[in-house]
Amino acid sequence: MEAYGFRRRAFLLICCMWVPMEVMGRTGNASSSSSKPNVVNVGALFTLNSVIGRSAKPAMAAAVDDVNSDSSVLAETKLNLVLHDTNCSGFLGTIEALQLMEKEVIAVIGPQSSGIAHVVSHVVNELHVPLLSFGATDSTLSALQYPYFLRTTESDYFQMYAIADLVEYYGWKEVIAIYVDDDYGRSGISVLGDALAKKRAKISFKAAFTPRAPRSDINDLLVGVNLMESRVYIVHVNPDSGLTIFSVAKHLGMMTNGYVWIATDWLPAVLDSSESVDPDTMDLLQGVVALRHHIPDSDVKRSFTSRWKNLRYKETSSFNTYALYAYDSVWLVARALDVFFNEGGNISFSNDPKLHDTNGSTLHLTALRTFDEGQKLLQILLAMNLTGLTGQIQFDSEKNLIHPAFDILNIGGTGSRRIGYWTNYSGLSFVAPEILYKKPPNTSASNQHLYSVIWPGETTNQPRGWVFPNNGKPLQIAVPYRASYKEFVTKDKGPPGARGYCIDVFEAAVNLLPYPVPRTYILYGNGLINPVYSNLVHDVAQNKYDAGVGDITIVTNRTKIVDFTQPYMESGLVIVAPVKKRDSSAWAFLRPFTWQMWCVTGAAFLFVGAVVWILEHRMNHEFRGPPSQQLMTIFWFSFSTMFFAHRENTVSTLGRLVLILWLFVVLIINSSYTASLTSILTVQQLTSRIEGIDSLISSTDPIG
Template sequence: MDWSNMRLHAGAGVLSLLMFCMARSSAAAAVPPVRVGVVLDLTSDLGRKSHTCISMAVDDFYHKHPNYATRVELRLKDSRGDLVKVAHAAEELMDKNAEVQAIISPQTSSEDAELFAGIVEHSNIPILSSSTATSPASSSSLRSRFFVRTAPNISSQAAPIAAILEAFAWRAAVLLHEDSPYGVGLLSALVHAFQGSRGLTDSVAVPRDATDSRVDAALLALKTMPTKVYIVHMPPALAARLFRRAVVAGMMSEGYVWVTTAGVGNAADSLPNPGDIDYMQGAVSLRPYVPATDQVRSFWRRFKARFRQENPGLEHDDPTVPVTLLWLYDTAWAAAAAAETTFRTAQPTAFIDALLVTKFDGLVGRFGLVDGQLQVSVYEIMNIIGNGARTVGFWVPGLGITTSLYPSGARKELKQILWPGETAAVPIGWNKSPSRGSLRVGVPVRRGFTEFVEISTDPSIATDRVSGYCIDVFNAVMARLDYTVAYHYQPANANMTYDELVKLVHDKKADAVVGDVTIRSGRMKVVSFTTPFTDTGWSMIIAQKDRNNSMWIFTKPMTPELWLTSLAFFLITGFVVWAIEHKINPRFRGTPWKQLGILFYFAFSTMVFSHKEKLESNLSKFVVIMWVFTVLILTSSYTANLTSVLTIQQLNPTMNEWTDSDYVGVQADSFIEGMVREMGFDEARFRRYTSMDQYADALDKGSDNGGVTAIFAEVPYLRLFLSRYCQGYSMVGPIYKSGGFGFVFPKGSPLVEDVSRAILELAEEDGLTPIDNKWFRHPGACVGRRSRGEDDARLGLWRFRGLFLINAVVSCFMLLIHVTMVVSRERASGSQLRADTEATTGVMPWLRAWLQRFDAFEGPQGEPVHNCQGTVEENPLQGPATGADLQDDAMGDSDSTPVGDTDSGRNAASIPVSEENSRLVGGSSTRPFPHEPAPPALAPM
């Protein structure tokens, strides 16, 4: 083996390596360092640990990347825990002479974090904050892209907290937070996460410098609330003081629930005072999950050793290391990685641009910024027990709460938790027995419909007695929940509206309101309602048409006045027609009794249009035409009304049937007024009522008599009305949607869901039926309508007055014309009349002569013939007719028996006639047809 050659090659390799190292050293010396400012409170233990952590991160970075050209040079500023000095240190670092490329701010104080978030708005120097005390608004990318949050966003904790409440069926909680932007920052996220059956009952702000008395006052206010689930969102120091005072107030005992955010969970192992954890026993806390990798364990060992080396004067055996230092370590590592890219470009935003895209596997997992914030997906749920915190589960997005991070074998629950008071029993989350005594329940004062709520004086007890349907339902519900109730009524509430009464609950002057309180969307914004315990919706009632089983029901459609008037006009019309026709029409002739029969028969046959008498005069025809028109309207109206009485059980008026003369009734002081107004009703047509008797009286009167056509109200009130007035009224039309009646509780009260569930259980078990029967079905209390309602639906004379007036005028006018014509004709040819009247002496004989002349039969042609039976017309075929022949002809009709078959005292067979004349003689008329010439008379044989 040629050892000399090997030594030669080895020497050349070593020489080359030395030359390469010298070249890299020269290049590194040629690149100026990247200065990064750090503001710390070196007077605190956490500040000194933060300095050690940042230094370790920079050294570890360059130990792993020895060939990088850049080097990060830390510019340390001690703020000494003073906010003014923090601002001064930041100003010095941002000065041009400092030439810093970025500032790292690991402060846990919310004031420090908010200060840096405000400073960055006026500077282009990136600020890297690993503080968990920064509000979400401060770290928003919309504020400034130069403020980078390298710690988990506090708003991401809202979903895990909501999942914890859901896991234990707690429906409400109270938020206790620091009075700062950091403390308020979680509020909106919780409200959004609690949408549904869970909600925040209240939020209490505690100043950072609050005295013990101030904290005690806040805890006392919480203690009087029924909600016993508290969410604590504070920095560790303030949270430790709060729990210390909670122990004194007896609120870290059995029945209470305390859930803390990551601000406490991250520092559970490194609280300011070693004894602070003793006051948090039983609390449940969150913290971002950090895998216990070999890299993390190595960091803890090296950190503790280096911290002892850098702080030899401090006495500690094993310094506690908060988990927040892991994010600070990754922050310093990210700054060193971005610095390597910065020297290659002269862009003023080179550092922030490089930082925002930096990605690597850090101590807490994959480091990567989204919208300028570090994203943390998994949260660890811990139970503070003994001297530390025990993991009881995890929260994973999309999976929820699990006992393990491995979905295949994970159970969707938490491990056993030891709650305050060292009990394993899960607290119910609200207190059944408030410290002030029984539940204070307010009741409304009703002016009507006292069946729902009534307050009366009971001499046997010192207080007022509360009763009613709503009270019985509430008592039954609360009895299932084993809850003590005390009803409170103040005379001052007598004039309160229901909205004002609801506001008492919102202002915490009452624990609940029980009564006929309608669930409305506007009210739900300030209070919570249970599920409805009555029918929902609103509709209207009207007065029914009465059904009558009487044998005289056919007389019901018309009033007696209309019946009598119609009968009178039947007789008057028959008389007018007879008076006009009896002189010229043989069908209206005969004996007085026969003429009277014809008068009545003709008059009443027009009612069914069955009259067959042929009329000769145009005057009588006009009278009959007008009368038939009147009879047609009367019979049509009668038929329609009788049909309604016999077959229709109720009227169903629609919006198209309302007229300007219709009034509508509404319940006083009700939302129904606004709803009816939106339907198009004029408020001037409203009439307001408060009791069932007023409802019935208004409907019976009707709109024309000071009442109403219909009354709009909620369905429970209408049901109660119909249970009392069970005859003559109906609820008609559609049922419009509304919330129904519900019990009122403060916003987010845990009682809402329990009471709602108890109402549904009562309904399913038919437990509400006895209460309904007690208040809505009164045996023997059913009353019918008053008789006035019957007459309002009948046909009255007043409605047909115009029709009868026209008919009366026509009849009188036609009769007057006929009389005038007769008198004129008699005066023109009055020789016979003068002879008859001159032969008589006295008024009565003269009048008799006039009547005999008026009753004389003239025939169709108006040519009188005198005999003992009246006037006759000579038949050109048969000669003069006898009285018997005339009488038979007058009483016959157009199809009467032929003359040849009558008993006329002559032998018709002995008269030879032609076939044509035979047909003519056998006809019904004694005169030729108007369109044929009269045949010549036949000579006797």
């Protein structure tokens, strides 16, 4: 309520400062009419002598001519475009808006400036006149505070999310925003900060400069920016003065290898509307990545392009995308008026009781009259669905155009090339949005694709996006100051300030980097009690520290706020035992089995040999002979089965059964012996008396 009251008082103050021009004979809207008027006044409010204005003026004039020559639209009613120049001034723009309202316009197209749009929106809100802007991209203008404002171009909200997707695609984590310090610049960068935060990135510094800032101020700004760490610059400025940024950057050597420059739609607007390609200008922009409103290719667009050189009021040989949005804005008003009249709407104006002349006043405030059915026309505009030069024109619930899309351009040589598209439907892709809309949406990381970029310095190698700042500080690394298990990390009296296993691992990793990393270890805790590790992680997330090094456990809640390295040590319960050292000897082959096992194994061999002899010697001549021969047969048969080398055949059924079972046992014995002997000879043996929970309780070994 306080803000509303302040703006209302500001509006009345401007009214008091305004000296209205004498009203000449009106040929426009009557005060009241029961039938369709012959002429309907539509206002146009923007800066004529500007990059956007020079493209918009002939486009709007062409649109009015096309509407008036089309008998299927507003059959007996003609549009009259009332043009006023805002001169890039918020104050003059407000004065021009008040003078325009005096002409009893039923809609206003413009302004191009977001700052002027904020002020003019209060005027049209009071007089119930819809305001259609083809150039004011500030996302805050879509607020409920401005019910009569309708944007007929893409909002900066979507453009900033497109830039955030670009930053995420190339893996950068910090950017520097260079922007003009007005409503347009501040609001856009604010949205960019929110979009980057969702991508786990951020704006490390906001470099703002005043509108119409001199070159010396921009030079001082960029000198300071060049001393910082980030090398990714987002340039969000006005098209009429934006090239000065790159001219100064070129002079400072900031358009070389290692730098990244991303410009919003203002840069393509400048280049597309240029009379011819200026080699000096293009030399400033080599390697810059820029976003441009995506306009689908169509027959009507090609027809308009071929007509451009013959249009009246044309000042340039080419045009930018804002010309197409201005053209479509006129047609949108015409189509909405056609529906308005067909539904029985009348053009009538009435006096606003809140606007009256005081005693002795010569302001003639009664000349500002309210459009009686402005709300009805606004609702018709919001419900329109038509196809224009820019594609489908339809608004969503937040009064934004549906299907926002941008071309992503890479400037190089004497022009630019498209490296892909961005849509809020499927993110980054080198497939045209018109094709993507026919497929299910997919914004997964694996579906994000762009063609290669030639970066500043004429290199295709992706810049790292940061350097060590010349005036920067070393990394502030928090290390837990433990009271126990100081082998992991603890205080050190030496220069590093910390030592331990975790510090050794971190230092080894840093030493593998091809560049130096200045760092300072800061002890976290007092060393009397172990610090709370969750608090340390939270402080890192809040940028109190740049990183944390220590025996910090990776748990789910912590991974949501910080990034962890790959774990280099597993946590859990383990038994620490000394390595068992054994002296090598010629009898090492006996170690796999104990002497009891050797005795049992030998007895088993003899026993099986005796059993087989008992079952075979009566019917098998190989087990017969003198007693000494039969005894040798038992010994030989028993031990030869160890190597599956027995030669005696078994003929009895029971003998064969016993032999099969015994050979299976021999296989197990051989395998166990081989495995044990291999382990003894190749693996260090650990000795520990702890075999389970019972032995752990009964022992006196330390735990923990």
